Amino acid sequence: MIIMHWPNRPVYVYYFRQLIGSMQITSKFTVAVHILTCIEVFGGQMRVTSEFLSGSTGVNAVIIRNVLGLLREAGIVETRQGSSGAHLTRSLDKITLYDIYLAVECIDDDGLFRFHENPNAQCPVGRNIHKVMDSRLAAAQTAMENELKNTTLADIVTETQQLINHEEKR
Amino acid sequence: MIIMHWPNRPVYVYYFRQLIGSMQITSKFTVAVHILTCIEVFGGQMRVTSEFLSGSTGVNAVIIRNVLGLLREAGIVETRQGSSGAHLTRSLDKITLYDIYLAVECIDDDGLFRFHENPNAQCPVGRNIHKVMDSRLAAAQTAMENELKNTTLADIVTETQQLINHEEKR
């Protein structure tokens, strides 16, 4: 508890609270894309287990299962307990990076930009600045998300296959 | 150290390392915009000290001074040790949200999206997926940043003043 002096106004009491919440785009997102690509590329040839995917991504098998769980909840893959081999629920060109981004919950409800939580309502700027910035920051976030809608898993898999084929020619 | 078995390939040794680095858009960004707005709105009427700005933002005065330091390094404000009252170095319409975003170093060099760090180079997908995703994720980040260039401090201050005036009319 800290006593603040505000110009031309009575002294009042103000609580500082720890700024909480964070806003990062988890590596789960790129892991998810990696996983889905593997399911498509290796699905016909071998059993794509969480252990297998752990080997390809370098990410712990439990984390892989968690990510697969998120993708399952989002209706992107189907998995069954005890049975190996997740498979996609729809064609590659119907799955955008944005769908995956949503599935792995990259961004929480507060949005991409973290806002300082305790602007002073006694201050005319403090009680209005949030409102003013909000639409602009939301627009920036939306611009990023819309760009993610422009790429599908089909694009990713195709380009990956091309790189692999190119490797083998050499 | 974990021994991994990769299908049709010899057993090899693999190191798991903690995934490091984070990618969040600090609240320093919105704090910086808040601060700059206060400097413009209150600059003529009173001494806008770090303590004053702390009162308006609800953010610790030391953090305020750190943010002001970043804005000074970026050439957006001028401050002098011992002397209160930061002031802007150029007109409001020459300062975009993107300039402020750059100043407070919201995003490190690795980019907005965090990539899992240890994709397996023995796996054809593992050694190519990074390359494939990179340009797409960079494009998404750029879309967001370009949107930030569309708003200037002049816009923010003008709209804030309008809200304040509207309050006083009631």
Added chain:
DNA sequence: CAAGTTGTAATCATGATGGTTACAGTTTGT
């Protein structure tokens, strides 16, 4: 010269991320 202010280093508390262990429940091959 005293009071007020900035610049900055150092330390701390908290929260988020991902690694790891453990195990129950399910599937599959024989």
Added chain:
DNA sequence: ACAAACTGTAACCATCATGATTACAACTTG
């Protein structure tokens, strides 16, 4: 039916980033 393999999930841990806080030297101003 049964053992082996696999998934789903909870629980706990280590590490890192953020911002709060204390402290103090250096500078400015009246």
